[in-house]
Amino acid sequence: MKLEIGKIVIRDIQFSDITKIDQGILHINKEEMIAELSTDMRIKSIDLDIAKPGEDVRIIPVKDVIEPRVKVAGSGGIFPGMISPVDTVGSGRTHALKGMAVVTTGRIVGFQEGIIDMSGEGARYTPFSKLINLVITCEPIDKIDAHEHEEAVRMIGLKAATWLGMLGKDLEPDELLTYETKPLLEQVAQYPELPKVVYVYMLQSQGLLHDTYVYGVDVKKIIPSIIYPTEVFDGAILSGNCVSACDKNPTYVHQNHPIIEDLYALHGKEYNFLGVVITNENVYLADKKRSSDMTAKLVEFMGADAVIISEEGFGNPDADLVMNCNKISAKGIMTVLMTDEYAGQDGASQSLADSTPAGDAVVTGGNANQLIVLKPMKKVIGHPEAAHKIAGGHQGSLREDGSIEAEIQLITGSTSEVGFHNLSAKGY
Amino acid sequence: MCTITPISLTVGANRILPTVAIPHPLGNPNITKEKEYELRYSLVERAINALQTEIKEQTIFEQ
Numbered sequence: 001m002k003l004e005i006g007k008i009v010i011r012d013i014q015f016s017d018i019t020k021i022d023q024g025i026l027h028i029n030k031e032e033m034i035a036e037l038s039t040d041m042r043i044k045s046i047d048l049d050i051a052k053p054g055e056d057v058r059i060i061p062v063k064d065v066i067e068p069r070v071k072v073a074g075s076g077g078i079f080p081g082m083i084s085p086v087d088t089v090g091s092g093r094t095h096a097l098k099g100m101a102v103v104t105t106g107r108i109v110g111f112q113e114g115i116i117d118m119s120g121e122g123a124r125y126t127p128f129s130k131l132i133n134l135v136i137t138c139e140p141i142d143k144i145d146a147h148e149h150e151e152a153v154r155m156i157g158l159k160a161a162t163w164l165g166m167l168g169k170d171l172e173p174d175e176l177l178t179y180e181t182k183p184l185l186e187q188v189a190q191y192p193e194l195p196k197v198v199y200v201y202m203l204q205s206q207g208l209l210h211d212t213y214v215y216g217v218d219v220k221k222i223i224p225s226i227i228y229p230t231e232v233f234d235g236a237i238l239s240g241n242c243v244s245a246c247d248k249n250p251t252y253v254h255q256n257h258p259i260i261e262d263l264y265a266l267h268g269k270e271y272n273f274l275g276v277v278i279t280n281e282n283v284y285l286a287d288k289k290r291s292s293d294m295t296a297k298l299v300e301f302m303g304a305d306a307v308i309i310s311e312e313g314f315g316n317p318d319a320d321l322v323m324n325c326n327k328i329s330a331k332g333i334m335t336v337l338m339t340d341e342y343a344g345q346d347g348a349s350q351s352l353a354d355s356t357p358a359g360d361a362v363v364t365g366g367n368a369n370q371l372i373v374l375k376p377m378k379k380v381i382g383h384p385e386a387a388h389k390i391a392g393g394h395q396g397s398l399r400e401d402g403s404i405e406a407e408i409q410l411i412t413g414s415t416s417e418v419g420f421h422n423l424s425a426k427g428y
Numbered sequence: 429m430c431t432i433t434p435i436s437l438t439v440g441a442n443r444i445l446p447t448v449a450i451p452h453p454l455g456n457p458n459i460t461k462e463k464e465y466e467l468r469y470s471l472v473e474r475a476i477n478a479l480q481t482e483i484k485e486q487t488i489f490e491q
Binding site: 206207283284285288316318319322323353354355356 | 431432433434435438446448449450451
């Protein structure tokens, strides 16, 4: 499967009369776009805002971040099974609007959405402060269940990104990248002398409102399977979850998956990147056992010499991470784990809920319990009082002057477990 | 009493009784209230029996 990604750099977003991309500037007719998105009876009102890097702006509570993309050639459409009809994606050509994102806000669960600050200390902790964000504020009707609200806001965000992505279909990209993975036996034969690497991609599936979708299927209902890495670049996997903001993968991260991009970077040079095994993190022990058995079996079946395993979320998924590690290691395959930590505000507590002597290396995305003070902002898009309840915050987190004292857990993407973030470690 | 028994083993619990699921360890929203009461009663009964059972090493009390 071979996919070209054409990057169209967006330098600015402006509201204007006609919706178009001209000279790298995205013009949006606000009324037209709101009308396009206003098809869900469960949503009372929709508003659009633009938040730019460096501005005195806070977005709270953030549900999802999505990159506008469009299929230019090849089968299927973006977000297959959810927005486009079910069809295999990952080949041909896709255009992406770079430097911008669609951000959805909504007080859905209340404690499991995040914050994006566009300036100040908080902005340093979220990768999304570097993007020009088109923020969609959705207010639901009075009587709505949380899961219905989640679905409505999820679909509006995906629809908005798809609608904007269409504008890039006929444009000449600023940059064109090519990614290719061959069918397994051919891929193995292409670089027979190099070590064979598989990526084990754990997806959040802890239950209602903690869901991820693959080709429209709720991930808690899958048994692990193999996908071509390029399928994720076309939105085959997307976020439907309201879990702690710091270490879930917003849809934008699935679309721009840093582990997959990095594995491609040295593919054919240092190792042979065979493909991706997707698996879940369910709340029944039998599911955890079955999925980790299946994951280890698939990795062995593919002939991997080494795997990278990334977790999404924390708590009981730590058990899935450890089970995957133990079972894959037991087959004589090297394992590198990627996770983050909940080691307490002083960093002295046990970092994960489970542990194991197996495994060859662990990479941490940082300690989510680290304290931070976010400055007051001139403009707040959304509901600032959500700070009292968001995981990482506490009653009193939002101070009278508008500043917020909380753990970095409440910042969207601050301790990414796939490395899509800004934290790093220094040796002294 | 715990759902993810591998974690109970890791942290060193000596008597471990598997429960239903992480969001509802002692209940099950898919059955009637009456059946759920029976389920809970039986789990607690088994836990009490486990406490009275002599063990020499970490033990999971499967059904």
